[in-house]
Amino acid sequence: MYSWCKTCANWKKELEAPSNMRPPAGTQAQWDKMTSWEWPASPANIVQVFIQPGFNTIHINLLDLSTSLSILRRCARVPPNTTTVADALRELRNGIVHAGTLKVDDSTRDDIFENIRNLLSDNDVKPSIANFDSVMENVNKLANGKLERI
Ligand SMILES: [Zn+2]
Numbered sequence: 001m002y003s004w005c006k007t008c009a010n011w012k013k014e015l016e017a018p019s020n021m022r023p024p025a026g027t028q029a030q031w032d033k034m035t036s037w038e039w040p041a042s043p044a045n046i047v048q049v050f051i052q053p054g055f056n057t058i059h060i061n062l063l064d065l066s067t068s069l070s071i072l073r074r075c076a077r078v079p080p081n082t083t084t085v086a087d088a089l090r091e092l093r094n095g096i097v098h099a100g101t102l103k104v105d106d107s108t109r110d111d112i113f114e115n116i117r118n119l120l121s122d123n124d125v126k127p128s129i130a131n132f133d134s135v136m137e138n139v140n141k142l143a144n145g146k147l148e149r150i
Helices: 006-015 036-041 043-050 065-074 080-099 106-121 132-143
Strands: none
Touching: 006 036, 036 043, 043 065, 065 080, 080 106, 106 132
16 A cells, blocks of 8 residues: 655645646546655656656656646646647647648648647747747748748
8 A cells, every 4th residue: 555755745735736736637646656755856756746647657758749738738827728729739730740741731731820829829828938029920931931041
């Protein structure tokens, strides 16, 4: 039987609080598979608390967009709209990559650029982009095939 020391139990209680973890994530978390003693050492260790049930909680690849989005979706501190707009872009990206040709028609291209603009303009994403106007200008040039060498 898995038992929790006082420190880990306090961390668990805080992490699964509704202000931090979106229900029903707390009840689905695989608490017995977590290295709770590592939580205080680094935020990278805490992501295992928010990983989807069934995922490997030890080797988490945060560079994988799908993994990162699934973690953010379960975190109550991340507004739902941010992951929704990112998900739309991820689905378009996966559709192109999995098709193998990397070619898209005009309609798909327009959808992609609309989704890029939506994600960059999201209220929680935009403040993290220092030169937002310049980025949007280049996205628009790229969408119109008019991006020159930078
Ligand atoms: Zn402990």
